[in-house]
Amino acid sequence: MLIRLLSAALAAGFLAAVLVTGLELALTSPLIIAAERYETQATPGSAAAVAPMPDRLPIVLAHAGHDHDSKAAPEWQPGAGLPRMLFTGLATLVGGIGYALLLGAVMLATGREPSPERGLAFAVAGFLAVALAPALGLPPELPGSEAAPLVARQVWWLMTAAATAMGIYLIAIRRVPITILGGLVLIVAPHLAGAPEVAATPSELPAGLAAQFAARSLAIAFVFWAVIGLAFGRAWQTFGPKTAAGARG
Amino acid sequence: MTTQTLTQTGTRANEGFVAIAVAAMLGLGLVFLAGFSPASALHNAAHDFRHTQNFPCH
Numbered sequence: 001m002l003i004r005l006l007s008a009a010l011a012a013g014f015l016a017a018v019l020v021t022g023l024e025l026a027l028t029s030p031l032i033i034a035a036e037r038y039e040t041q042a043t044p045g046s047a048a049a050v051a052p053m054p055d056r057l058p059i060v061l062a063h064a065g066h067d068h069d070s071k072a073a074p075e076w077q078p079g080a081g082l083p084r085m086l087f088t089g090l091a092t093l094v095g096g097i098g099y100a101l102l103l104g105a106v107m108l109a110t111g112r113e114p115s116p117e118r119g120l121a122f123a124v125a126g127f128l129a130v131a132l133a134p135a136l137g138l139p140p141e142l143p144g145s146e147a148a149p150l151v152a153r154q155v156w157w158l159m160t161a162a163a164t165a166m167g168i169y170l171i172a173i174r175r176v177p178i179t180i181l182g183g184l185v186l187i188v189a190p191h192l193a194g195a196p197e198v199a200a201t202p203s204e205l206p207a208g209l210a211a212q213f214a215a216r217s218l219a220i221a222f223v224f225w226a227v228i229g230l231a232f233g234r235a236w237q238t239f240g241p242k243t244a245a246g247a248r249g
Numbered sequence: 250m251t252t253q254t255l256t257q258t259g260t261r262a263n264e265g266f267v268a269i270a271v272a273a274m275l276g277l278g279l280v281f282l283a284g285f286s287p288a289s290a291l292h293n294a295a296h297d298f299r300h301t302q303n304f305p306c307h
Contacts, residue, residue: 095295
């Protein structure tokens with residue numbers, strides 16, 4: 001069963017990563033690169049502006065204002081162009097397999113035999129929990145528009161994702177009045193508590209670019225989850241023992 | 250026959266628990282690696298993925 005679960009998650013994660021890496025490179029990476037250009041232009045006097053525009057993209061340089069000590073030892077970053085694309089694809093693959101494993105683990109732990117339809121239903125729940133709910137408080141951001149400290153944002157993100165996932169479980173799977181009420185409270189609570197402050201400082205970055213990025217980011221996250229769910233269900237059936245396919249499906 | 254079925258069911262339930270636990274831990278580890286790991290090299294490698302998937306970044 002472990003082998004079957006790992007195989008199905010690998011297959012689903014790989015398929016989703018291939019599709020979503022293409023979408024990322026076509027739709028969001030150009031916006032990120034454009035935003036980094038605005039960011040480096042917008043900070044005259046900072047190390048990033050003084051340094052000549054390097055042939056590699058300023059992932060770290062752009063944020064050099066925060067940590068002046070890092071000038072001595074430049075940190076590793078993928079080179080511009082193909083290396084950066086490859087690492088984006090690699091990260092998408094790692095994330096996709098991770099999400100597929102979690103999806104499979106949750107489906108089996110709740111006693112649902114994975115199928116493409118059920119996989120899709122759980123994937124929608126996963127999208128709601130880790131993409132849509134955190135995005136209500138912390139909208140997808142381009143580089144350079146971050147306000148609150150990283151740790152505060154990560155903690156709120158994790159709390160919101162966990163509370164929303166638990167809330168959906170209580171509502172959709174437990175499904176009795178008291179758990180539905182508790183689930184609603186869990187889903188709403190992080191937003192009542194309030195997310196860390198969103199950037200309100202003026203920026204050279206055009207608002208249209210940021211809005212486009214937020215919409216594309218959520219759309220890509222939905223495709224990512226949907227493909228993972230459908231493919232995991234399909235792969236689970238494919239990797240199952242042939243004799244039990246009818247009996248256990 | 251009955252004994253065998255029971256044993257199989259027991260083993261399967263136990264195996265299922267282990268499989269779920271391993272998959273969940275591995276999944277959390279991979280998502281952490283791609284989305285949250287504070288190591289600078291990992292952050293830079295996964296930078297565009299993190300922004301697109303709305304993981305808090307920087």
